[in-house]
Amino acid sequence: MEQLSASLHAITPGMATKQQTSAPLKFRVARQTIVPSTPAVPKAPQGRLNFHQAMYEDDSLEVTVQPFAGMAGQSITVTWTGPFAAWTSPAQVVDNPRALSFQVPRLEVIDAIGGAVRIHCTVNGTIESSAYSLTIDPQLINLPAPRFYPQEGEPTAAVSLLYNEQVTGHSGRVRWYLDYQLYWESEEQHLETGEAEYFQVPRSVVTASRGKVAMIDYTILRRSGEQLQFSRMLRQQF
Missing domain, CATH: 2.60.40.10 (Immunoglobulins)
Known part of the structure; x- marks a missing residue:
């Protein structure tokens, strides 16, 4: 809050000009303080x-x-x-x-x-x-981000995945996003225990990503009827 003061200065005309000044009048100007509300997440009211x-x-x-x-x-x-x-x-x-x-x-x-x-x-x-x-909350398995391989001079680039809990019988699919929109996804591929799986990415997808950050992840299906498990995002600058 800011304190200001003002006084009135008056001149009275007449035979003898008189000048009169009032006593200072003090007043306060309140400035509105902005205190933003803490955001909330309706689907997670308890955090x-x-x-x-x-x-x-x-x-x-x-x-x-x-x-x-x-x-x-x-x-x-x-x-x-x-x-x-x-x-x-x-x-x-x-x-x-x-x-x-x-x-x-x-x-x-x-x-x-x-x-x-x-x-x-x-x-x-x-x-x-x-x-x-x-x-x-954590999901059923921890899935690190995939890896990207440019494979310059080849008709395709590649994305690979490998995670600690990977076993034969799991299947995976890679997804490639531009500006948060799905741009390309692979076919589903079957995985083997302890072996990195490679997915071939059309060169046109890489070309379309120039000047952007592509967000690349993969999903894992462990068994039929179970929900997909999601990897961390690879944020790849092109």
Whole structure:
């Protein structure tokens, strides 16, 4: 709160000009303090999320920001800081105070399976809220990110996978995303115990990825009828 003062200076015309000045009048001007609300995840009100139970089929995870003092006219973003990468939402400019909804891409959630995430919102790029802590439960098997092989001069590039729990009878499929959209996926291939499996990627897929960061992962099916298990993301710059 800022303190200001003012006084009135008056001149009275007449035979003898008189000047009169009032005593200073002090007053205070209150500046509105912006304290952003801590974001929340409706599907994880207790700060814990099981991906396979809560959003196995979903394209995104909702994060909400409740109204707060000084919200009107502000530009607000949400940042998701996972164990391996961070993602920031497009800004939403608020006309009237209201609850805001932000959608975290599915791939960012997959990349954080088995890890801890911190979520905060930012006002006008400078004022940060306190963080919401989210733990994402581990899945049945831990799957590291795949590996990419350019294979320059060959008609295809390659992606390989190998994980500790890999046994004969499991099958895998590689997926390649550009701008969070599925661009290409492999056929399903059968895996062997302890042996790296290679998937051939058309050269056209690599060409389409130039100047971008491709997000590449794979899924594992252990047995018929079981839910897929998801690997970490490989973020490959082209």
